[in-house]
Amino acid sequence: MKIECRVNGEPHTADIPSRLLLSDFIRHELRLTGTHVGCEMGACGACTIMLNGKAVRSCLIFAVQIDDCDLRTVEGLCAGGRLSVVQEAFRQHHALQCGYCTSGIIMTVMAALEQGVLPRTEYEVREFLSGNICRCTGYQRIVDAVLELAK
DSSP states (O other), rough: OEEEEETTTEEEEEETTTOOBHHIIIIOOOOOTSSOSSSSSSOOOTEEEETTTEEEEEEGGGGGGGGEEEEEGGGOOBBBBBOOHHHHHHHHOOOSSSSSTHHHHHHHHHHOOOOOOOOOSHHHHHGGGGGGGGGTOOOOHHHHHHHHOOO
């Protein structure tokens, strides 16, 4: 099937199989490897991207579903070689360890920030990020980074 979409602000046209997952399209067709695939069931959050401004799990969506949509991956957050405010907050707070979950968490936080719904208390941040699994247990520094953004 032929799709047309915008990826990180750039137009893309592709002819893809109808059952190709969006996560595979991003990684293998677009060669944007910042989107990670962990559980392939939507539970871990590693594959989170922004679709039309909302955080979604790319492993749960077929690529054909993004026809005429705006897709944003972690690679699209830097502007002019500068980190986004979310990436900078994570850097300042050392809010990552192995980094596998980081792109999904950053995309989840970026969507909330842009929608004006960023949580403001430690409890709310932990609840908000409960759909993103960090196996290295770097949660406290992640929470600190999000709280910094919420100020």
